[in-house]
Amino acid sequence: MRLDDTEEAMRAGRMGAARRAAIEQQIQVGMTFDAEDFVQVSQVHLMADTESLGESGVEYLEAIAALPGEERRVRVPTITDPRGIDLCAYRKLKQAERFAELERRAIAALRALGILMTDTCINYQTILPPVHGEHLAFGDTGSTIYANSVCGARSNFEGGPAALAAALTGRVPRYGCHLDGGRRGTHLFEVKERPGSLSDWGALGALIGRSAGSYWTVPVVAGIDGTPTSDELKHFGAALASYGSVPLFHMLGVTPEAPDLASVFDHQPPEPQIIGRADLDGFYAAFGRHEDRVDVVVFAAPQLSIVEMQEVARLLEGQQVHRQTALLIATSPENKSACDRLGLTETIESSGAMLLKGVCFYQMYARELGEANGWQRLVSNSAKLVNIVSGYGYRPVLATTEACIEAAVNGRM
């Protein structure tokens, strides 16, 4: 890889040990993907939940935090993905004190690096929306695919250590989504019926993700009648990235790089794969239904926008969550403050639901959480969440927002 003077200085250790280690890691990754040089980034989004970090990851952060200020501080604005513990709610959720203590240590270390603890995966809705052509280092699959596809910004998946490295160096290896050639369409899908609900959009993303199959494919979606909302594209992209490890899609007539087919394919477009209502229905049916009992209903993954929060509050108004069922709703700290101010928190919590801030369910030690509370039968409107949690010991079911609320109130489906 070609290095400029600043990169050479970092590699030589003249800008401190942390930056040297960071750029060495980045060079290894860059060479693996044939990057010729680095590209500077304007912001970093860092996934560093303590379940993923573990003790060793927190110790790694603390070692950087102990360095002198000029060696430890990030070089570009850096914000955080959801945490593993909501320190206002963990006792009620029966989460162990040792997890909270690890969380406090991680937060202290991250702050010492100058990182803004935004604790959100919907940063593109709530913090600083990416701009067309902007090079980023985003560290959540959902935020990355939204930034690339909907905003036309440029980021690869930068997992926690890689996003931290980008924060310390201010750059990333230039490959994949940073290059024009990595953004061309490879697969074509034609949607015969516009998805109706957020869970429908997630199901569509899941089906395309399964079919696309690898990080290096770029699905192009045709046939969407009417511009989707930010929340619809959020659920679609999060599921696509979750099921397919895909960082970028184009939607004809919707996303900025796809005004028409000729703009996204280098040659003749491939034959489209057709997706209709029956495919979506089949996707739901594969999860079955919890007709006897529901242990927990979860709205998360991604965290809810303020508009989703209003909808959940409207559906819950005057209702009570069943005594044998828990209802968890996760949003960003900024949206939680807005919910407090707008009266949505009161409506939601008076139903018996728990409103969590700065966390996401699958990042909250989901296995231990389920074991402590006796939760297995889970219902969610998030196709991403139901994909993840079966490995954590849950039996998940995908349902619409309305059906989720009904399940929470009735204690069954």
Next chain:
Amino acid sequence: MGERRIKGHMGVGPKASGIALVARDNFSARYDLDRLQGVFSRPTHALHGQSYVDMVLVLHTAKGGVATSWMLREMKSRGMSPAALLLNIGNPIMAQGAAFAELAFMDRFEVDITEAIRSGDHVTVDPGAGLVIVD
């Protein structure tokens, strides 16, 4: 059968060897593993219930989220990681995680790696040379 040498793209991490655990399935540490027990926990995974600890994991492609990049090092710190990870098609997360964990990782082989290696084979992985040797 004698020694077989399989070329792939240059990978990351140190040279490593171990017994292969192979499946035509995909991989995410968050989605698929019980990292405390060291086994595949996702019920629908082809390796469900099997231990991956100290094995050379051979799978088709990377999937899912970003957590694997922290988790490989976390598993290694407890002596509960695979010895190496070989994929037909990797993604940035696997390479980033392997670089951070100093764990051998390779992808993009000249053959379908899930067919070229069988579970139980003894395998040596040399990421710097882009080479896998099956003894």
